[in-house]
Amino acid sequence: GEVIVDPLIRTTMSDDRGEEPRYRGYAASELCSKGYGIEDVVALLWNKKLPSREESEIIKRIIMISADHGPAVSGAFGTILGACAGIDMPQAVSAGMTMIGPRFGGAVTNAGKYFQMGAKEYPNDISGFLAWMKKNVGPVPGIGHRVKSLRNPDQRVKYLVSYVKNETSLHTPCLDYALEVEKVTSAKKDNLILNVDGTMGAILIDLGFPIHSLNGFFVLARTIGMIGHWIDQNQQNSRLIRLYDYLINYAVEDEREV
Ligand code: Q5B
Numbered sequence: 001g002e003v004i005v006d007p008l009i010r011t012t013m014s015d016d017r018g019e020e021p022r023y024r025g026y027a028a029s030e031l032c033s034k035g036y037g038i039e040d041v042v043a044l045l046w047n048k049k050l051p052s053r054e055e056s057e058i059i060k061r062i063i064m065i066s067a068d069h070g071p072a073v074s075g076a077f078g079t080i081l082g083a084c085a086g087i088d089m090p091q092a093v094s095a096g097m098t099m100i101g102p103r104f105g106g107a108v109t110n111a112g113k114y115f116q117m118g119a120k121e122y123p124n125d126i127s128g129f130l131a132w133m134k135k136n137v138g139p140v141p142g143i144g145h146r147v148k149s150l151r152n153p154d155q156r157v158k159y160l161v162s163y164v165k166n167e168t169s170l171h172t173p174c175l176d177y178a179l180e181v182e183k184v185t186s187a188k189k190d191n192l193i194l195n196v197d198g199t200m201g202a203i204l205i206d207l208g209f210p211i212h213s214l215n216g217f218f219v220l221a222r223t224i225g226m227i228g229h230w231i232d233q234n235q236q237n238s239r240l241i242r243l244y245d246y247l248i249n250y251a252v253e254d255e256r257e258v
Helices: 028-033 038-047 053-065 074-084 089-097 108-121 126-136 155-167 173-188 196-206 211-235
Strands: none
Touching: 028 038, 038 053, 038 211, 053 155, 053 196, 053 211, 074 089, 074 211, 089 211, 108 126, 108 173, 108 196, 108 211, 126 173, 155 173, 155 196, 173 196, 196 211
16 A cells, blocks of 8 residues: 655755756756856855845855954864864864854854844834843844954945945845944944944845844855865965963962872
8 A cells, every 4th residue: 555654854945856956946057057156046045035136246245255354263263273183174174163153253143133123122222222132142242353443443344334335225224223233332342343243144134034044154154264274274284283381371270288
């Protein structure tokens, strides 16, 4: 007789049963031949629809601008440590990836989520929003930077904001709210600026991306940079890293009595 088996998984994204994979009905080769770019594929697979030309130009810039931020940041440094220890590319890149979290690179999702919430629940009341965040969340995701400040602005942020607001017709309620939050926080302390995570998160919300996809943009973009750092260290035959003593504050208390 007929055997009925429950499907193990359900997918709403892609189908590989034909001659070539189809992303939401579009064959990959069809997207290439019609001139779509990687930013369109990202939108199709993550947001389940092709963006307009204007939207895809914004997505492309978000990915380009966050692809790398030098060797000093947590993610690149993690990958460099791995590369110098002789670890293969996937493992060294995933060492860097492991660093992406609430303080570094992984604040995009929550920045988008809370700026959107603030715009809805606390319009024209940034102090109320900040008080709620302090009580319920902690540091506002998307605000603050270790080295960037009002005196040393993050040009990536300046460029993205200016591009979206001056060169596109995107409606930007979430970005506008994030910029209002920045006015208040940076007046308190000058490094509490809208950072790259916050800018990306707010714009991606305005573009209609699902909340849970937002950190994916930093992960995707920064993978490009981390792979680059791994290649760079390998090309230089870099040696194993071991911290010099002067970089460590040995604060061990001696418990021995004899
Ligand atoms: N305070 C980013 O902090 C950092 C506050 C705040 C209210 C805030 C911090 C933070 C939210 C998470 C976030 C993404 C940890 C950053 C990125 C990509 C990157 C990285 C790169 C790249 C920096 C000192 C005082 C304390 C805090 C207060 C700080 N942030 N208050 N809301 N958001 N932000 N992360 O300078 O009174 O002294 O106790 O967690 O959005 O990751 O380039 O490096 O491309 O790779 O280390 O750009 O802002 O200062 O944490 O010691 O705080 O400021 O409460 O107050 P700092 P902390 P108090 S972009």
